[in-house]
Amino acid sequence: MPRTLQITPGVIHSSPESLGFDPTRLKKLDHHFTGLVETGKIQGASYLVARDGQIVANCAIGSLTYHDGSPGLQPDSIRKVYSITKAFTAVAIAKLAEEGKLFYQQPVNTLIPEFDTEKHRDITIWHLLTHTSGLMADPGCQTEPYQLPWYEWWIHEKKEHSKDGRLPDGEWIRTILSGRMWCKPGEQWNYCTAGYAILGEIIARASGKSYGQYIQEEITGPLGMERTFLNTVPEEFHAEVCYVNRWQENEFRSPHDMTGIPAAAGNGIFSTLEDLWKFGQCLLDEGTSNAYTLLGRRMARNLVSNQLNNVPSTCWGDKVKNYPMSLGLNLNHNDICTPGTFSHEGAGHSGLYVDPVERLVYVFFVPSLTGWVPEAIINPRAIVWSSLL
Numbered sequence: 001m002p003r004t005l006q007i008t009p010g011v012i013h014s015s016p017e018s019l020g021f022d023p024t025r026l027k028k029l030d031h032h033f034t035g036l037v038e039t040g041k042i043q044g045a046s047y048l049v050a051r052d053g054q055i056v057a058n059c060a061i062g063s064l065t066y067h068d069g070s071p072g073l074q075p076d077s078i079r080k081v082y083s084i085t086k087a088f089t090a091v092a093i094a095k096l097a098e099e100g101k102l103f104y105q106q107p108v109n110t111l112i113p114e115f116d117t118e119k120h121r122d123i124t125i126w127h128l129l130t131h132t133s134g135l136m137a138d139p140g141c142q143t144e145p146y147q148l149p150w151y152e153w154w155i156h157e158k159k160e161h162s163k164d165g166r167l168p169d170g171e172w173i174r175t176i177l178s179g180r181m182w183c184k185p186g187e188q189w190n191y192c193t194a195g196y197a198i199l200g201e202i203i204a205r206a207s208g209k210s211y212g213q214y215i216q217e218e219i220t221g222p223l224g225m226e227r228t229f230l231n232t233v234p235e236e237f238h239a240e241v242c243y244v245n246r247w248q249e250n251e252f253r254s255p256h257d258m259t260g261i262p263a264a265a266g267n268g269i270f271s272t273l274e275d276l277w278k279f280g281q282c283l284l285d286e287g288t289s290n291a292y293t294l295l296g297r298r299m300a301r302n303l304v305s306n307q308l309n310n311v312p313s314t315c316w317g318d319k320v321k322n323y324p325m326s327l328g329l330n331l332n333h334n335d336i337c338t339p340g341t342f343s344h345e346g347a348g349h350s351g352l353y354v355d356p357v358e359r360l361v362y363v364f365f366v367p368s369l370t371g372w373v374p375e376a377i378i379n380p381r382a383i384v385w386s387s388l389l
Helices: 028-038 085-098 125-129 150-161 171-178 193-207 211-220 235-240 246-253 273-284 297-303 379-386
Strands: 007-009 044-051 054-062 078-082 269-271 342-346 350-355 360-365
Touching: 028 044, 028 054, 028 379, 044 273, 054 273, 078 246, 078 342, 078 350, 085 125, 085 193, 085 211, 085 273, 085 297, 085 342, 125 193, 171 193, 193 211, 211 273, 273 350, 273 360, 360 379
Parallel strands: none
Antiparallel strands: 007 054, 044 054, 044 360, 078 269, 342 350, 350 360
């Protein structure tokens, strides 16, 4: 951590006052995050607040890396955003639906034959998008002791013991399907990154492109997200990547051979605050960005609309009888955000929040070894939304 804790400003388009914010209240974010960095609860914090397509607040505080003498975190630093990747995957599925290449209620087994079993035949693309497939949730979701995700276990253990370091075609799919089902499709909301790995494969088969190619050519490229990458970061940007431990550092400096491994469609994207804002702003603007139409208006509206009715959730100790969920984006906030606000967060921790009523986009990175620090993730939303006049 730098000896002198500095607040580094980023790009601003308009003053907070001109877009209906109380600047004094909004400035409390700096004081709040500074306190969390100074007490060691987080390594750093960066945030961006925009309204009506104009950035009104954009700052960074703390350290870029865990190394002694690390440079400071910058407003344009690159950070792996993990599960925010799922929102990109959901948009890709929506685009393919618009093109007539698949449909939401389509059984997965029509695209991936390994699903043509008694247990899995009823699982649809819609089930995977809404985390209601019945496939086993991420390790830790049911409050069991947390272990490495199944894909990391597969890379470190199974692949290591193969003859040539490669996996047979379809082996990872059979691994996902080899365990028991948590419940029948549609019965419960059960957070499942494995389901998004399957969606990545569906995108590849339906589009004829790799998952990464489709995301770059159809989403991040046209939106001008020039500092957004999948799985790894080009070497010229390595000095700008934020990480909190050696494991995260190795993710982009010495990435795994992904041959035979599913596309990281649930957790593989590296990005920046501004790039994520561009993505969120496009969804807020109902699928359009300048001259590019990411999604048609009706598809964009459907993407962020609640899809579930009386579907319970017990993940992470919850006892929610009616869990709301859109197609790949969370709606379950229960706080100061306007009802209908859609979001996704990523491990480590990062977040993208979009409030259609207030026309507001809030993006943040709060890197820490703990990963989940409520004061850095939940509390700042109260400061942002309370700043609205």
